[in-house]
Amino acid sequence: MTETISHPMAMNGKDPRNLRGDLITPERYYSREWMQREWDHLWTKVWHIAGRQNEIKEPGDYIVHNFMHESVITAKQADGSLKGFYNACGHRAQKLVRESGSQDSWTCPYHGWKWSIDGSLLDACDRDDFPQGDPVDKIRLIDVRVDTWGGFVWYTMDNEAPPLLKYLEPLPEIYRNHPFETLVRIRQVRVALNTNWKFSGDNFNESYHTRTAHPQVPAVIDQDHFTSRYEMFPMGHARIIQMGRPSLRDRVPEGKDHPYKATLRFWGIDPDQYPDYETMAMQGWLDLKAAKRKQWKEKGFLQYEHMSDEDLTESPFGVLFPNIAFGAAPDGMSFFRWEPHPSDPEKCYFDYWMMAYPIEGKTEYVHRTASKPYEFKEAELEVRDYDGGRGVMDLEDTVVFQDWGLTEGQQAGWRSRGYQEPYLAAQETRVRRFHEVLHDYLDGKPPGR
Ligand code: FES
Ligand SMILES: [Fe+2]
Incomplete structure (x- = not known):
């Protein structure tokens, strides 16, 4: 097991003093002129x-x-x-x-x-x-x-773009202990949504909405902003690292099934040994790390070999500027990508890839924030139309399903005469940063050149 990599390039992603304070004007979400500028200066450069x-x-x-x-x-x-x-x-x-x-x-x-x-x-x-x-x-x-x-296979249309590893900096170094190349894509869905592609750039750059929009998550991933780490990097990428334990502020009522307890039991820890909820959350989390360190090999979790204590339990969620997000969990990766529609700035395509590490003898995979198991094999691409949710009802138990439900209301708000400059929490600092890096591209001054 290796040490946690806290990279020297990381700026505090929860400190608005690391921002210029550029405004997030509304026309970027619906104007064709913006869309053309993004093609000329962003999509042909990344x-x-x-x-x-x-x-x-x-x-x-x-x-x-x-x-x-x-x-x-x-x-x-x-x-x-x-x-x-x-x-x-x-x-x-x-x-x-x-x-x-x-x-x-x-x-x-x-x-x-x-x-x-x-x-x-x-x-x-x-x-x-x-x-x-x-x-x-x-x-x-x-x-x-x-x-x-x-x-992943990458390409760029720009002969002057920095080399890929420089462009991704410092993520390849941060994730060097994860064998991403062995991941199997067990679900691959493309959904046509009625919103500008930047809905997802904004949405994945903050976890402030989780308590409201994804109430199932705090039971397994701590949503307290003061226990999380926030990072922003020079090339425009950003991360949040949340602790892989129950939030103390959002308790699962006594007697109700608790997904975290099932995880503890899987690793041979009896959740009932702890005198109270806090101890189960906090001591259980430390015990879980120790149990994983001890049993990974016998349980067949070979991908754990070089992972740090942080990698083994926490939930690091990264946004790779401008249109990719990924949660690198110890057992797999949730991967999201959003791409603009060819001609309509109020539409986009959303790719949802569920990827998992192969475990000998295991034929199913269940993500920690979902309930339905997926069959463990390379998936064919499924193409869907969102259609007010009707086109994706089978994905109802996933976190992104809940995000998709917010897309059309957000698009309407950006179009409204009631649009106001966003009033951001410190934990939403990465949202404005996303737009500042976008502005740099549109002004012909992308980072790293
Ligand atoms: S052979 Fe390809 S366009 Fe004519
Ligand atoms: Fe979300």
């Missing part, structure tokens, strides 16, 4: 996730990631490396492939130009009919920069 590395294991495997009106292919090459290309034919720009798959070459559905997965042109119809020269010798697909971290 690193995006195309998918998981285990989707492209063999040469010829490729992922298609559509982002707004753009589409990018990342493909595994014969030598094991990865290459990325814009998904637009070099002849007259037809979209080459519609979905992820596995092929030795791509044949354009329009005039049949045949492309190698390395981006070169292999063949074309009537090669002798081009007065300007045989296209096979002259034309390639346009490259996109690709890299990997954490078991």
